[in-house]
Amino acid sequence: MPPPGASPRLLDSALATLGERFNVLSWELRCIAGSPPRNGLPSVACESDMHVGDCIGLLDRYGWPMEGLCCIGYCASAPLAMRLAVARPRLVTRLALVSGAYFLPPDVAPQTQYERDMRRLVAQLAAGPDAVPELYRLCMDSQRVRDDAPAFEQALRYPFRSVAVLHGYALTLAALQRIDTRRLASRIAVPTLVYAARTDRVAAAAAAQTIANLLPAGCLTLAAAGEHHDFPHANPAVVDAVVDFLTDCNVTDCCGAPS
Template identity: 25%
Template structure:
């Protein structure tokens, strides 16, 4: 993947990564979870790059703290507007026009859904993979992971001092990595400052009513879940599906939360089939 630094909607630098921009290939955007480096999806990128112009970026606020001077006015819509900005940049680089196909993963699925709802002209087709949609416990029973995070991160957001105390506790009780992706997902827990920012981002994200936003999504949508996901439950995928106007069902695959990053063969095939990559370039109906 090639790296570019482009200005976000407000001029804040964004780290963008792409497989190249051929006028003959459709642009496909991968929206990563908050606080994740793009290298986590390297295997997926390698699997998709022969078929599309793949583009992704690393989200603001949690990773590169020096690029976000203020903490008191953060809004999840910043991520949404960054998506629209990156999509426009990719179109300009490839000589395309119109909406872009989008894969959203984990919290990136929530941002992708918001972009489709709030900026319908920017998103052509949408795939939501292992999405974290912050459903209320009365709507969907949370996983143990979600319950733990929902205690930890709001506390970390409360103050820098509290984040420092929590960081010390986490550091002293670290266990063995649970997956080969540990190094990629651990950045938000690498310092008290990162943990505080991650908490602020989480609290802002939790305030979104994703079920209500889903009702405004009119684009064709593919919903994917994995049966052994410990981060988000497959039930949440079925609930979000029921609020989408153009989605045919939940496609469930064996495996855990990280199957997309492993380029699970059947999942990758389903994505390529959904986006019909053999068809004409972005901006042309198929």
């Protein structure tokens, strides 16, 4: 599942690599795609249930048999992938959560500076759409939307390309923050890989450890080093870990029960 706010081209390299082994489907979340209505984006278009429904609709459109799906949730789409696994347990047979943003409370898991900035963004926009233009200017001037990798820096700036899109992005983040990912994790029965890097400066590895510990059939791969953009850049370390997990016929050692 695509991370909300990401450029549609962000995952091209990862999808091309995965496409050598799998049939791959991805899309841009609707509250970021296109132009919102003149009077602001309806919040219903940003709710997590609608994104899960969009996934089901796309699978149906392309004739997927509604079973045997390997679902990957990257970054902020990890909670959406978890929702899908709980809502459609017969559909999702394996789940991979890669560099996930789980929106855990600060007293549960430490947050990166980027996560704190995004939480502050949502809180400020709660005042209403009138706050968006000034916040948009501040965000565009902020050094915190930059990264060492130029392509990833551009991807981070994608939802800030207009005031209307920023508003939709913030509404989506607000909806994701309302998801209780700890409760969801305890209800996911399928084998689940949680991949994180200790040095990820966008999504805290501590949150991934918390989620992995709650999964009944989960396993944690915690890389000693790595960046948040390793998956979209098709870094072999993370892509190979995901492919190995999705193609392993017996995941007993990793996840406690074979699929």
